[in-house]
Amino acid sequence: MAKIHVTTTINGDPTEFLCDPADSMLDALRGPLGLTGAKEGCGTGDCGACSITVDGRLVCSCLMLAAEAEGHEIATIEGMAEGEKLHPLQQKFLELAALQCGICTPGVLVAAKSLLERNPDPSETEVRYWLAGNLCRCTGYDKIVRAVMETAAEMREAAR
Amino acid sequence: MNDQTNKWIGKRTIRPDGVDKVTGRACYAADNSMPGMIWAKVLRSPHPHAKIRGIDTSKAEALPGVKAVATAKDFVEFPIDTAVPLGIQDMRWMARNMLAHERALFHGHPVAAVAATTAEIAAEACKLIEVDYEVLPWAVEIDDAIAPDATPLFDHIQFEGKPSNIAGKLEHKKGDIEAGFAEADVIIERSFTTRPVHQGYIEPHACTVSVAADGKTTVWSSSQGQFMVRAMTAYLTGIPQSDIRAIPAEIGGGFGGKTIVYLEPVAAILSRKSGRPVKMVMTREEVMRATGPTSGAKMTVKIGAKKDGTIVAGQGTFYLQAGAFPGSPIRGAAGCSFTPYAIPNVLSTGYDVVCNRSKVAAYRAPGAPIGAYGVECVLDEVAQAIGMDPLEMRLKNIAHDGTKAVHGPVFQSIGFAQTIEAALKSDHYKTKLTGKFQGRGVANGWWFNAGGESSAQVNITEDGNVVVTTGHPDIGGSRASIANITAELLGIDYDRVSVLIGDTATIGFSNLTGGSRVLFASAMVVTESTEKVIEQLKQRAAKIWGIDASAVVWENGEARPSGEHTGNFPTMTLAELGAKANETGGPIGAGSQQNTTGAEGGFATHICDVEVDVDLGTVTILRYTCVQDVGKAIHPAYVEGQMQGGVAQGIGWALNEEYIYDKQGRVDNPSFLDYRMPVCSDLPMLDTIMVEVPNPKHPQGVRGVGEAPLVPGPAAVCNAVSNALGIRFHDLPLSPPRIVAAIDANMKQAAE
Ligand code: FES
Ligand code: FES
Numbered sequence: 001m002a003k004i005h006v007t008t009t010i011n012g013d014p015t016e017f018l019c020d021p022a023d024s025m026l027d028a029l030r031g032p033l034g035l036t037g038a039k040e041g042c043g044t045g046d047c048g049a050c051s052i053t054v055d056g057r058l059v060c061s062c063l064m065l066a067a068e069a070e071g072h073e074i075a076t077i078e079g080m081a082e083g084e085k086l087h088p089l090q091q092k093f094l095e096l097a098a099l100q101c102g103i104c105t106p107g108v109l110v111a112a113k114s115l116l117e118r119n120p121d122p123s124e125t126e127v128r129y130w131l132a133g134n135l136c137r138c139t140g141y142d143k144i145v146r147a148v149m150e151t152a153a154e155m156r157e158a159a160r
Numbered sequence: 161m162n163d164q165t166n167k168w169i170g171k172r173t174i175r176p177d178g179v180d181k182v183t184g185r186a187c188y189a190a191d192n193s194m195p196g197m198i199w200a201k202v203l204r205s206p207h208p209h210a211k212i213r214g215i216d217t218s219k220a221e222a223l224p225g226v227k228a229v230a231t232a233k234d235f236v237e238f239p240i241d242t243a244v245p246l247g248i249q250d251m252r253w254m255a256r257n258m259l260a261h262e263r264a265l266f267h268g269h270p271v272a273a274v275a276a277t278t279a280e281i282a283a284e285a286c287k288l289i290e291v292d293y294e295v296l297p298w299a300v301e302i303d304d305a306i307a308p309d310a311t312p313l314f315d316h317i318q319f320e321g322k323p324s325n326i327a328g329k330l331e332h333k334k335g336d337i338e339a340g341f342a343e344a345d346v347i348i349e350r351s352f353t354t355r356p357v358h359q360g361y362i363e364p365h366a367c368t369v370s371v372a373a374d375g376k377t378t379v380w381s382s383s384q385g386q387f388m389v390r391a392m393t394a395y396l397t398g399i400p401q402s403d404i405r406a407i408p409a410e411i412g413g414g415f416g417g418k419t420i421v422y423l424e425p426v427a428a429i430l431s432r433k434s435g436r437p438v439k440m441v442m443t444r445e446e447v448m449r450a451t452g453p454t455s456g457a458k459m460t461v462k463i464g465a466k467k468d469g470t471i472v473a474g475q476g477t478f479y480l481q482a483g484a485f486p487g488s489p490i491r492g493a494a495g496c497s498f499t500p501y502a503i504p505n506v507l508s509t510g511y512d513v514v515c516n517r518s519k520v521a522a523y524r525a526p527g528a529p530i531g532a533y534g535v536e537c538v539l540d541e542v543a544q545a546i547g548m549d550p551l552e553m554r555l556k557n558i559a560h561d562g563t564k565a566v567h568g569p570v571f572q573s574i575g576f577a578q579t580i581e582a583a584l585k586s587d588h589y590k591t592k593l594t595g596k597f598q599g600r601g602v603a604n605g606w607w608f609n610a611g612g613e614s615s616a617q618v619n620i621t622e623d624g625n626v627v628v629t630t631g632h633p634d635i636g637g638s639r640a641s642i643a644n645i646t647a648e649l650l651g652i653d654y655d656r657v658s659v660l661i662g663d664t665a666t667i668g669f670s671n672l673t674g675g676s677r678v679l680f681a682s683a684m685v686v687t688e689s690t691e692k693v694i695e696q697l698k699q700r701a702a703k704i705w706g707i708d709a710s711a712v713v714w715e716n717g718e719a720r721p722s723g724e725h726t727g728n729f730p731t732m733t734l735a736e737l738g739a740k741a742n743e744t745g746g747p748i749g750a751g752s753q754q755n756t757t758g759a760e761g762g763f764a765t766h767i768c769d770v771e772v773d774v775d776l777g778t779v780t781i782l783r784y785t786c787v788q789d790v791g792k793a794i795h796p797a798y799v800e801g802q803m804q805g806g807v808a809q810g811i812g813w814a815l816n817e818e819y820i821y822d823k824q825g826r827v828d829n830p831s832f833l834d835y836r837m838p839v840c841s842d843l844p845m846l847d848t849i850m851v852e853v854p855n856p857k858h859p860q861g862v863r864g865v866g867e868a869p870l871v872p873g874p875a876a877v878c879n880a881v882s883n884a885l886g887i888r889f890h891d892l893p894l895s896p897p898r899i900v901a902a903i904d905a906n907m908k909q910a911a912e
Contacts, residue, residue: 127840132840137361145840
């Protein structure tokens with residue numbers, strides 16, 4: 001089957017790629033684009049390990065067709081740090097040991113960043129429901145939720 | 161070493177592999193690729209039980225793009241009636257689990273595999289393989305598998321002289337069980353069931369394998385042991401271990417489920433046949449259908465106690481599902497459940513039952529949570545019957561140093577009583593519940609913990625820093641703990657220590673990441689290696705100063721002359737000695753390889769508060785505290801993480817997780833949507849209390865911490881729900897339909 005040519009922006013960089021019509025965005029990222037930070041835990045939209053944002057909206061990239069990236073702005077975990085400077089969430093996750101095996105971590109971080117962009121002062125319940133689509137089997141979520149809330153507090157402080 | 165003088169041990173340092181993991185750079189199994197790589201897919205049995213009369217792969221081989229096809233015939237042959245032990249596994253079963261031989265034994269059992277230029281072509285080719293099956297009657301449940309008319313899965317397995325699906329029996333005995341019950345004032349006997357649950361690691365199994373024309377083989381995969389991967393690949397392909405380099409990728413969760421392999425030997429066969437590197441990645445559905453959950457079980461537990469709460473007799477009979485091949489964790493169920501208590505008369509029996517489900521794999525303290533579920537629920541009823549606080553009654557009967565465990569050993573240095581005392585004193589336990597349909601449950605749990613083989617190498621770099629290599633995949637932060645220990649021993653900054661996981665060609669044999677053994681064992685070999693390095697550093701300084709090495713001390717990362725030479729020479733730092741290494745005798749570094757012993761068991765007490773919605777049957781966890789004897793917490797944050805993760809898995813096991821089979825013997829819920837693991841909004845914060853009773857047989861006092869925190873979970877949750885409703889539950893999971901049905905039945909009974 002003929003490949004589809006897609007022109008898009010990934011982590012701020014203009015990007016072109018070819019994909020099969022049936023390829024998911026996750027397939028494209030992990031395959032031709034070589035961005036393996038997003039993980040495939042299920043391929044059915046149930047684990048959130050493949051989380052990315054499309055025009056700022058949080059999406060499971062396994063549920064999005066690669067061809068749908070045409071003309072949109074994609075952000076992945078690889079674009080979260082600015083050069084050597086980690087995003088405050090990334091730093092806090094390290095400090096609080098909010099990851100064990102780390103396979104869920106890229107998806108959790110992308111989702112958490114997206115939450116804080118919408119709601120800089122989330123309650124614990126809001127954090128828990130926002131992250132309910134990101135499965136983590138290692139941590140029991142305790143340190144993840146704490147890391148997100150502490151980061152939010154620090155970012156609010158810094159923005160004052 | 162005590163806490164005041166420790167600079168790094170006990171500190172919440174940032175893990176060495178952390179930045180890679182928060183930036184998406186860490187390379188997990190499925191992230192790897194090789195030039196010229198092709199893709200393989202597996203054909204799986206559509207029947208839960210069938211004889212395989214023949215396999216015709218010719219049409220698949222003829223499909224353009226197909227490079228190789230593999231069936232069981234390509235494996236080294238292991239006769240079905242001769243054991244081939246490898247660790248706790250048996251290679252004749254592993255071979256048959258990876259590719260069905262005489263029979264397909266469960267729906268989803270791999271029958272053949274195809275490698276092709278794309279994954280799509282490989283999948284297409286699988287459909288062209290013609291398998292001649294003779295469909296047989298099947299059984300997925302224990303009762304069906306041990307029924308007199310059940311079809312045995314194996315012709316050669318017998319129990320009590322007859323062909324049977326009971327593949328093994330284990331018995332632990334202490335005292336005189338009949339005499340014990342005769343002394344009891346209260347006897348409670350109950351029967352329970354638990355369902356198989358999956359480890360639920362988020363990373364599906366994956367590997368890339370390259371076999372070169374000369375047989376040199378590189379395996380890139382994520383597992384709980386690169387040496388296990390090497391051995392299993394060697395056994396099944398006939399390639400010598402020395403020709404196989406198994407490289408551990410970062411591992412995305414295992415919990416025991418990656419202590420065996422499913423793909424690597426198959427990929428190696430396909431790579432050898434095709435001459436191309438072969439990549440295999442399971443889908444989540446394949447993981448759920450064909451990789452090991454832990455056993456489902458049925459059990460009967462009987463406990464007798466005096467009015468004052470002294471337990472005089474305990475009896476347990478545990479039937480555990482092994483799945484398609486023998487080897488369920490009856491040792492954990494029968495061996496751990498009564499172990500926390502000093503009970504004079506115990507009879508604990510386990511039966512290993514094969515049935516037409518996927519073969520079980522280890523899951524965090526394999527078998528122990530199952531046995532603990534029955535025992536700790538009955539203990540709760542005993543306490544209720546004699547009107548005693550359930551924790552006080554457990555404390556009254558707890559094992560102490562010197563108690564002989566029912567499975568044999570005598571405890572030497574345990575913190576069981578301290579753990580329960582900490583639970584009794586906790587704010588959680590002292591806070592009373594007030595709401596309607598709220599309840600509290602407690603439970604204890606114990607796990608063996610393991611030692612075993614480990615290797616380490618500690619090298620000083622030319623710029624005076626340190627590289628530590630060990631042989632255990634790091635599944636939850638062990639590299640950070642090893643860096644803490646090395647920095648402490650050398651008296652240098654944590655940042656100057658790099659910790660790497662070696663592959664099978666670069667580090668000595670190291671057994672699995674399992675049995676809560678990684679930090680226990682690797683700390684021992686890293687300590688010995690570092691001590692050797694310190695000796696070398698002292699010798700080098702002595703040489704430079706022209707004094708005897710015994711007159712040099714190592715302190716705060718520096719060599720210092722002592723005794724009569726005190727103050728005669730300026731101290732020398734690790735950096736200075738590293739820079740002068742070549743003039744003073746060559747590279748500085750040392751290794752250690754040991755079969756470590758002295759692992760002491762792990763013990764945990766859990767307190768769980770729940771609230772039940774009696775209309776919906778849903779259970780909300782209000783508060784949860786995990787108290788555990790952790791020996792010495794080298795990196796407290798990752799110890800807490802183990803405790804919290806274990807608690808979450810126990811809650812899932814208790815409340816929601818189960819395999820649902822359809823009428824054709826197929827798993828009906830092979831996805832994360834329908835196999836319901838706890839999500840973030842299901843749980844509260846999970847409190848931890850670390851009790852530190854150092855293990856005297858370990859240089860840093862470490863005892864394993866990874867598995868014990870799962871053990872009490874299902875019982876603690878169940879006891880809490882029982883307490884909330886005043887209805888005893890005996891079957892897991894406590895899913896909403898089951899709770900609503902119990903409430904309805906109770907109301908009906910009350911009305912009658
Ligand atoms: S891989 Fe996309 S949600 Fe699981
Ligand atoms: S850290 Fe392992 S799944 Fe979240």
